[in-house]
Amino acid sequence: MWLWIVVGACALILVWFAVTGILFFGGLHRLSEKKQKTLQKNTPSLLPALDAYRGVMDTGRDWFLSQKRETVLISAHDGISLHAEILEAADAVGTVLLMHGYRGSAISDFGAVFRFYHEHGYHIVVPDERACGKSGGAYITLGVKESLDCKAWTEFIASRYGELPIFLDGVSMGATTVMMATARGLPENVRGVIADCGFTSPWEIICAVLRETKLVPVFPFAYLAKAFARMFAGFGLTELSATDAMKACQIPVFFAHGKRDRFVPYEMTVKNFGACAAPKELFTVEEAGHGMCYLVRPHEYEERILAFFAKCLEGSPYARSVKR
Numbered sequence: 001m002w003l004w005i006v007v008g009a010c011a012l013i014l015v016w017f018a019v020t021g022i023l024f025f026g027g028l029h030r031l032s033e034k035k036q037k038t039l040q041k042n043t044p045s046l047l048p049a050l051d052a053y054r055g056v057m058d059t060g061r062d063w064f065l066s067q068k069r070e071t072v073l074i075s076a077h078d079g080i081s082l083h084a085e086i087l088e089a090a091d092a093v094g095t096v097l098l099m100h101g102y103r104g105s106a107i108s109d110f111g112a113v114f115r116f117y118h119e120h121g122y123h124i125v126v127p128d129e130r131a132c133g134k135s136g137g138a139y140i141t142l143g144v145k146e147s148l149d150c151k152a153w154t155e156f157i158a159s160r161y162g163e164l165p166i167f168l169d170g171v172s173m174g175a176t177t178v179m180m181a182t183a184r185g186l187p188e189n190v191r192g193v194i195a196d197c198g199f200t201s202p203w204e205i206i207c208a209v210l211r212e213t214k215l216v217p218v219f220p221f222a223y224l225a226k227a228f229a230r231m232f233a234g235f236g237l238t239e240l241s242a243t244d245a246m247k248a249c250q251i252p253v254f255f256a257h258g259k260r261d262r263f264v265p266y267e268m269t270v271k272n273f274g275a276c277a278a279p280k281e282l283f284t285v286e287e288a289g290h291g292m293c294y295l296v297r298p299h300e301y302e303e304r305i306l307a308f309f310a311k312c313l314e315g316s317p318y319a320r321s322v323k324r
Helices: 002-028 033-041 048-066 114-119 144-161 173-181 202-213 218-233 242-247 266-275 298-312
Strands: 070-075 081-087 094-099 122-127 166-171 190-196 253-258 280-285
Touching: 048 114, 070 144, 081 144, 094 144, 094 173, 114 122, 122 144, 144 166, 144 173, 166 173, 173 190, 173 242, 190 298, 202 218, 202 266, 242 266, 253 266, 253 298, 266 280, 280 298
Parallel strands: 094 122, 094 166, 166 190, 190 253, 253 280
Antiparallel strands: 070 081, 081 122
16 A cells, blocks of 8 residues: 555656646747747737737837847857847937846837837837847746846946936836846946836746646645756746845836736735835826736826936936936
């Protein structure tokens, strides 16, 4: 009898590892170029509320792609190649660095806001995050290594444009990335951060998604994923959190989150906002789903962002340069 118990326990453990492996590699390992394009094309169907705004997103994307852009490659701290496109503005008053979400692209995630930033005098830097698009890397790390990549982009921008103000804008995982980046030691001319529907930490979002989807229980699968992340992707699910970064943050942060978000809980932004030690604002949109605050309330969002930029630049030579 004991033999069967041992065999059964071993079989159960093997099943746990197999299921965790499928979820881990399926969730964080780089997709083929074909699968990435298919996923981005199907984003509105995966998030049905986005479908009503497909026209706005497509128009913004097409406008961006019609502009004269520059391709840039830099090296990450671990040697992988990072790719971005830059759209420069005439008589620029600053630069906005746009960090996209999980398995996304800046073209899809920020299509609606490109023209807004550009027409208000901002260079736009549009990276592919690691393991996405044309950037290198085998694994998405839910903001941990991406925050170091974000720092590398700010250093590149500062070396290229000198003292021009830099603003970081991130959505979903990109929001977590820019919040974490504030703990990495950024150039002094990074003047503000926009964190739209970011999660608190890799560990907490994985647990939240498992609880919400009820696909598998948090225990043991989140704990096995924690071990897999360290073994295969070289990062810890608990080594860095946006909430902890916010506790020491000295850069003003504009938080945004829709209360109908079914992917990243609204309460995570409330937690990050409460922890933030820097000057901060919270923009809540009652009827917005995940990453949809701008789409649902574009004019109010734009006014709030321009006012935020103006506050961030008070007392600087660029204070009067914010175009309202």
